[in-house]
Amino acid sequence: MIERHGPPDSLVERDVSLRVPGPDEVQLRVQAAGVNFADLLMRAGLYGTVPSLPYSPGFEVAGEVVRVGSRVDGWRVRDRAVALLRYGGYSHDVVVSPRQIVRYPDSLTPVQAAAVPVGFLTAWVCLFEAGRARAPETVLILGAGGGVGTAAVQLAVRRGLRVIGTAGDMRKRTFVTQELGAEACFDSRGEWEADVRQLVGARGIDLALDPVGGHATAACRRLLAPLGRLIFYGLSDAMPRQKRHWLHAARAWLRTPRFHPLSLVEPNIGIFGVHLLHLQAKQHILTPALDKIFRGVAGGELQPVLDRVFPFDRAGAVEAHRYLHARRNLGKVVLADRTPA
Numbered sequence: 001m002i003e004r005h006g007p008p009d010s011l012v013e014r015d016v017s018l019r020v021p022g023p024d025e026v027q028l029r030v031q032a033a034g035v036n037f038a039d040l041l042m043r044a045g046l047y048g049t050v051p052s053l054p055y056s057p058g059f060e061v062a063g064e065v066v067r068v069g070s071r072v073d074g075w076r077v078r079d080r081a082v083a084l085l086r087y088g089g090y091s092h093d094v095v096v097s098p099r100q101i102v103r104y105p106d107s108l109t110p111v112q113a114a115a116v117p118v119g120f121l122t123a124w125v126c127l128f129e130a131g132r133a134r135a136p137e138t139v140l141i142l143g144a145g146g147g148v149g150t151a152a153v154q155l156a157v158r159r160g161l162r163v164i165g166t167a168g169d170m171r172k173r174t175f176v177t178q179e180l181g182a183e184a185c186f187d188s189r190g191e192w193e194a195d196v197r198q199l200v201g202a203r204g205i206d207l208a209l210d211p212v213g214g215h216a217t218a219a220c221r222r223l224l225a226p227l228g229r230l231i232f233y234g235l236s237d238a239m240p241r242q243k244r245h246w247l248h249a250a251r252a253w254l255r256t257p258r259f260h261p262l263s264l265v266e267p268n269i270g271i272f273g274v275h276l277l278h279l280q281a282k283q284h285i286l287t288p289a290l291d292k293i294f295r296g297v298a299g300g301e302l303q304p305v306l307d308r309v310f311p312f313d314r315a316g317a318v319e320a321h322r323y324l325h326a327r328r329n330l331g332k333v334v335l336a337d338r339t340p341a
């Protein structure tokens, strides 16, 4: 849990009494919790819309229903589910509305299931709801080796899009092209704008998924073809490398271009913002999308790319945060008590 903002080892473990579920709620015993980049931003004090300290990070968990409110239909004790949360997933139990939980296929372990919701749903919304991607358009996916990125590459390839990624090391780039089917994946720390331009020529790209901000956003905008869409969904660039994080975050903020609506008219382009956790009003889109994604995973057409499982305790969470901060993860990182067989 986060009691004060700071580096990974500022996370603490605390016993907190659990709220008794109301008649319209269920209690889920958490077996695995997905770790997301935004958890790091929360811990560093760089994330908006969070409760006052102390609170626990964690947007997604997989677990088993252990209590069901008297007015809840359709759920029973021992049902397995994933939950999407605003925060609080680094916990042994969570109390949630049934609207926040979705069943997952029997063939998946809780660890695999916890690696699916945030990455795949964010990718889905960016590509198909906000981005309206359709074959044979070209999509540029920044951070293609990350949790959202590996999901986005798979969804886009399956839809028949031409996929170009960026990633920070050779292991990720090779995986994104050879295992996930992207046409190319360029060095996110190199001259990727020029590389993409060389590949697509003057025609440009139809869609850019940008979770980075700063100069990367300006580059994506320059690469857009007429009727191209830039989907902005994160500001990884704000993540402090070491200390003095406010200064670093402020620089990232300032580096990110501002767009006047008039500047979009002549080039015929659009800019779209996405924030999955503020989409509760669109649950009728999210729940069927997650069902479809889980069916794809069960059928073997999609795979949650699972990099590492860290122990579900303070030390494990600290190490997981360090691992993500060092940009070493290829796909998802999950906290769980035991590594699945």
Ligand SMILES: NC(=O)c1ccc[n+]([C@@H]2O[C@H](COP(=O)([O-])OP(=O)(O)OC[C@H]3O[C@@H](n4cnc5c(N)ncnc54)[C@H](OP(=O)(O)O)[C@@H]3O)[C@@H](O)[C@H]2O)c1
Residues within 6 Å of the ligand: 035, 036, 037, 038, 118, 119, 122, 143, 144, 145, 146, 147, 148, 149, 166, 167, 168, 169, 172, 188, 189, 211, 212, 233, 234, 235, 236, 237, 238, 239, 274, 275, 276, 277, 324, 327, 329, 331, 332
């Ligand atoms: N808006 C939403 O609803 C939503 C939902 C989920 C995630 N997000 C955002 O999407 C991004 C990815 O999330 P994730 O959980 O998939 O994270 P992740 O698995 O850690 O992947 C993030 C990738 O971003 C790159 N990266 C890390 N630190 C960076 C930095 N300081 N500057 C530039 N690039 C950096 C790394 O790629 P390379 O080193 O390989 O380049 C890393 O693989 C984050 O910005 C997150 O906040 C937004």
